[in-house]
């Protein structure tokens with residue numbers, strides 16, 4: 001069975017009417033559990049990361065300010081989430097979830113994290129609901145230990161992966177690619193190794209062509225030994241923060257073509273859920289489940 005990574009602390013107590021849907025993690029877990037896709041055999045739980053662990057990509061002062069709630073109010077407002085002990089615990093756990101999913105992918109070919117993709121977090125500041133950058137952290141940790149030699153971060157969230165791009169710009173062994181809506185947050189973009197900025201209201205066929213062509217080209221050129229796939233579902237046409245016209249079916253088709261392309265080349269791939277925004281929280285959880293459902297099917301076939 002497809003290895004899944006999740007921690008019960010992911011959905012901390014949080015205002016229910018907030019734009020960021022904190023309940024989506026537990027809802028996603030419960031949805032997958034009801035589908036029979038999570039069992040004690042394939043469920044893996046990450047450990048809380050220490051400040052020392054996270055310092056491989058973040059400034060220690062920033063990490064301490066996060067942990068002890070001593071950040072300037074202006075810097076805190078940029079993150080857009082209310083501070084709480086629960087928020088910090090989930091924030092220091094989820095990066096290790098992505099790292100664990102990546103290690104399971106290296107071992108088994110494919111693994112999914114039921115969180116992750118906090119790509120707007122930078123070296124010394126947080127932004128856009130992102131405090132710690134799990135993608136940069138995972139890439140740097142695995143490169144430092146020698147577990148991988150070349151990582152491709154393939155970020156298909158509708159928003160540009162500015163934090164990941166900035167944090168890995170001097171790391172030639174980690175290639176960052178972001179395929180996003182150009183006229184959307186963040187409005188000041190830090191260049192990735194490859195940015196594909198899409199027009200507003202792009203349709204299914206054009207979107208899928210771009211994703212497929214870009215991934216093929218990168219797998220050929222970069223020959224990564226691991227892909228971190230940010231399967232953000234805010235590309236969906238009715239997402240509250242996306243501006244593309246992508247149907248629900250095309251979200252699944254995208255996930256399928258990305259995973260299939262990696263697996264058919266025997267490149268391990270770990271998925272993270274990325275962004276998704278919806279007042280209907282149950283529907284949002286189902287949307288995030290798409291990549292996991294696709295991964296479960298392909299795992300039977302390839303792994």
Ligand SMILES: [Zn+2]
Pocket residue numbers: 157158159232234274275276
């Ligand atoms: Zn997003």
